[in-house]
Amino acid sequence: MHLTGYFLQRLIRGLVTFWFAVTVTFFLVRLLPGDPVLAVAAPGMTEEIRQTQLQQFGLDRPLLVQYFAYLRELVQGNLGVSFLRSQPVSQVLMERLPWTLLLTGSALLLTVILGVPLGVLAATRARGWVDQVVQITGVVGQSLFVPSLGILLLYTLGLMLGWFPIGGAVKSGLTGFSYYLSVLHHLILPCFTLVLAQLASYVLTLRATLIEALGEEYCDLARAKGTRENKVIWKHALRNALLPTTTLIGLQIGFLVGGAVLTETIYAYPGVGRAIYEAVGQLDFPVLQGAFVLLAATVVIANLVTDIAYGFLDPRVRA
């Protein structure tokens, strides 16, 4: 019963967040200094073309009328037209979204797979040398600038050692199993760039909460009952320590998407982020605006998934 209420509340919150994102972009684009026509058409047009564009896109109508028209189009999945490719923005971006989802999704999964054992290791050896190393690496890791890290990996592992391809997402002309192998091969460097850039925050958060949990009375009780320390750590303390980490995953997804934009730029990875980079160079505003709306939607959905996971992990939500 309560779980449905919780999910409903989260769903509404997600919808509000998305509505806010859409509204903010709409008004930013139109109220900021700069020609609103630029948001729908190529820069450097003649005055005559500008006027027709104003009319064609309804930019001469009152702002609120435009706003509701924009929302109506959005609900139907219409994000405008990329003037550069003369293609609907939604089509341009939807071709690329799967790559971004693959990249960010695998990075998130790998971060958790690596982050949990590392956090446990540091917490259970608090103040030992493993912990010291984890803490120092953690501070440096949190300070890494994603493009710097990407360039470093690309230069060393991709160029000097030649272990990995340095750009693109897949070799053309492959089918079947070798296609998927090539996809995986191209994925490794960008994925690791993102993992290394965000691993530190997870490990440090998990370490801090786990140390706190291990000092709690229920852990003492478990030990007093004769439970092995390993079981106390993995069964009792970790379950509770994972809750703040789950919250962090939700909070960090926005950062992850930003990192993906930078990473895709470096590795010429054909995702939404690379589309943003190309659109910046060409001042293709419809694509920029559509990409933000699409990424915001992705983040909102990912957050919703984390919230649902949280609901299942935390018995207090169910109670």
Add this chain to the structure above:
Amino acid sequence: MTMTNTSTTAPTLPPADLKPAQRTWRAFRRNPLGMGSAAVILLMVLVALIAPLLAEFPSGYGIEILMPPSAAHPFGTDDLGRDVLAQVIWGTRISMIIGFASSFLAILIGVALGILAAYAKRLDAPISMLVDVSLALPVLPLMILVAALVGPSVTTLVVVIALFSWPEVTRIVRSQALSVTRLPYVDAARTIGGSHFWIMTRHLLPAVAPIIVVSVVLTASRAVMSEAGLSFLGLGDPESWSWGKILFNAQRSGALTVAWWCTLFPSLAILLLVVSSTLVSIAYNDARNPKTREN
């Protein structure tokens, strides 16, 4: 050096009438990592200030293209033969200006809204909602959109970064100020007829001041990263150098695949600044906390 200091001063307990700020400074001074990081930041500020004395503004073309580090060019040259060291030095200036200016703006907005949310119950819900919603959104793509629309310049970058960095500050300030608004002295101030503005500026603001100190450092270092990110994507000020822009040039010209020095040195500059900022704020927090400081 710090070690010997500690051993000579440690036996004498600090006098009890020391002000909290002095106690913090005493403890901070003994932390070699914190002091070292503070020195690095000050050095970078100095480089930013006297950049014109250290190197000529890198412009035009040189004959020596993509030369590795040498005596004449300690950081090598880029694809147009410009000295990379000079670019990093001048980049320090812009990165610092943007870091400090946008963090100042973000702190101003963030602290004002944070205190307001904690003090005015009616404003708490909308402000908190706004903060939660903004923190959930992917900020970089939004900054890209706005910066591209307004047109790249130093002012644009400062405003755009500040505009999307304040929610973090508001969240921290609000939670700290919230615990203070429940303290008896705030009630007392209200009872004797203190105006809302007076209570907020005289009682709540000093209570959150230590948090603001940490926020300034961390927000500034994050702002430097945001600036580098935007510049790397080609949204940097076309007239000036920044660390991100050096990376952008290397990426666009393809120099990053042949000349490691074009990307290594600006990357190290960013890393050094951000690590130092983090360490300074950790050291400051430790020094301020009576539990972690030793006296």
